[in-house]
Amino acid sequence: MNRTLYGNLIFELSKDGRRGYSLPINQFGDFELPAELRRGEDACLPECDELTVVRHYTNLSNNNFGVDTGFYPLGSCTMKYNPKINEEVAAMPQFQSIHPEQPAETTKGALALIECLEHALCQLTGLAHFTFKPYAGAHGELTGLMTIDNYHRSRGDVSRKKVIVPDSAHGTNPASAAVCGYEVVEVKSLADGTVDVDDLRRVVDEQGPEIAAMMMTNPNTLGLFEYRIPEIAEMIHGCGGLMYYDGANLNPMLGACRPGDMGFDVMHINLHKTFSTPHGGGGPGSGPVGVREGLQEFLPFVSPYNGNYAVMMKAYAYILSLGKEHIGMVGPLATLNANYVKESLKDVYELPIDSLCCHEFVFDGLKDKSTGVTTMDVAKRLLDYGYHAPTIYFPLLFHESLMIEPTENESKETLDGFVEVMRKIAEEAINDPDTVKTAPHDTPIGRVDDVLAAKHPVLTFKQLRDEQD
């Protein structure tokens, strides 16, 4: 990563009369869109030659940090390595050129791949069927809840309008429930970080006939396995509800435990987490939804075709590369890496729940709170040392959450290097707190003014230019 800001916008490199394209000559004769159907003014797009465009985006990329740049311990995001062979096969022209309306007999290979991937996901999760229509994790959650809603409706069970969500859940869980027309009932966590089963029992006793489903991620967002899951599932099933598994944290379960066996009925998988497809700066992902036998007829129509097909291809290439021989090692190694980092740092960072974790764990900031150095400061200082920051201020259970997920691909040297820097920052917090509080220093830009951005929104180049005039 280049530590100097490049900073240009493509519009600022534009010169009238330059062109970055070449197109065939019109051989069709004079056909022109009638004037009355035309826009009044051309869209003001940049005019650049090809090399200018290539350099511009190359320079921009140099101000970006990816998994290939360095360690990316962003909790809950499973920033694992994105194998290069996956990219190559997904770009094969005989897949890329398929129109989604093409008849099935001309797309046999593409359809066979969907079948193989479905089979693999069923094996790994213990569920019976998958739909690939959902484009992302949040889209998968919504699809899963719609499935559950369709199921209850089919039984004439229309009074079930509530979904139970633990207070440690990802923000998308309650939001997806609301978009699906559900009311959210929150249950608390115990001091050990797992769901308060007594609180849950109270909710079920009081509101059982209104409960459509319970959404859980297991291990939860603290990286802790909800060991009372069989009891929880029994309770929800007992009141007529279904169990929804948020697959965001599926990675440590490969080789260890399957959501279907835990008692879940419906789940989504983030292929861009557990199955190594790149996050792409925030998409495209893929959020296939799996269901237990008997629920497939309730899967909704949430996108026109096969979802993000090219992303699915990458996930299948990953599964093939690992095979049944190695895929079961993903969970244990991811879990080992997380526990190793946790144990190596818990004397200087506050570990609110000291137990074995799965793929990730959460510190509540520095142990020594007297320095005034916050989780935000630690995160920003990490950037100076060439690491991406962990997830910060989530989950909401602690004030100074610092959520670390190393993934199975990271070597002991990488983890040791990270541990060393985290310890160094803890020392700096005592000896040189100002350096930490004003970090980062060695990045293309310093801390940004978020308030200015929100109070006085400038969201387009046109607004920026109007501003300057």
Place this chain on the structure above:
Amino acid sequence: MSFKYFPHTEEELQSMLEKSGVDSLDGLYAQIPESIRFKGEYDLPSERCEMEVRALFQRLADENQQLTCFAGFGAYDHYTPSVIPNLLSRSEFLTSYTPYQAEISQGTLHYIFEYQSMMAELTGMDISNASMYDGATATAEAMMMAVAAGKKVNKVLVSEGINPKTMDVVRTYALHKGIDVVAVPLKDGVTDLDAVRQNLSEGGVAGVIVQQPNVLGIIEDFSGFADACHGQKALFVVNSVAADLALLKTPAEWGADIAVGDAQSLGIPLQFGGPYLGYMCTTEKLMRKMPGRIVGMTRDNRGQRAFVLTLQAREQHIRRQKATSNICSNQSLMALFVTVYLSLMGKEGLKEAANLSYAGAHYLCQRLTETGRFRLAFDKPFFNEFFVRYDGDADALYQRFIDAGMLGGVRYEDGFIFAVTEKRTKQEIDNLVKIAAL
């Protein structure tokens, strides 16, 4: 256990286990009840080396038939300049996450700002979000946004001019959210304004959704629509094929409050349905009602211009169940795709590609109707897609096209909806006509 994606040596494994306070990998899972531990073997293929993975995909690839594409119906076979896949494969873009840490994500934040600027230009609207999944889900989000922006209204009018698959997605979202979708029929191939007015006058309408060009390829005249909507405090939502906006009157010119659609037509490969790119643009007035990520300009503490995710108080990770949308990620890499595409094409190239597509489609239509077997279903202007009725066995002809290596449009009623892009040569079109005329 040694494997190319796992760096742990046996020695390291032991020392790490020790540090973790367990004596085996199994011990790490002590908290999982025995009864639900997975003990079996997955019924999965054996590991493949890289050569074998490549060969297996090649075998599957060979089972797909590559067809010369004359189909559209929401997904268009436009040309992808070679610069784009090259730049998209830069792993600093590809392997990064959502740009939460602005200090090391200026690359992503810059291009999203450029993307927002370009989409706002293309649609004529004030602002854009950082992108959505696809055109269909963006339309469903627009519906929810209209309902959230209104006061105690939960009815949305949707023209039957929108793609039926978009309609199905919209209906799915509406069913669960409790929104009442009323379909407005087409009259002579275009949305019936009288029916829109009639429905609006009954009250309770949050928004009216139309598509341009519509599902039959017809360029609709939306004069009077925005006024009719605004007179009843409803929002006017226009779903457009992004590439066609190079030439067509913009959603803003039609008075739209929300412009949505799919930007796949800006050079994104067909790839069996995805990933594509949904876009959403709106007015400054509705800015805080818009779902999805938004990037804004600000300053850093060194006085430099910088870009950052902003207006996050709208979003699910802050508002949880009170957010109007559950959308979390965007389709960032596809937004980069479109940004590079529009940078290369510029305003002239985009118009030129649109003109070529327009000309090719009109040439094909003319040639087909000259055969005497086809007639344009409606005497209405179209862009690069059109619906023709056929006086023979359309299914048989569709198969003949395939046998000749062509995807002869999309079968529709007693005929075909054909689409042409700048990729189709005169020879390819003449070949199609030759088969059609048999």
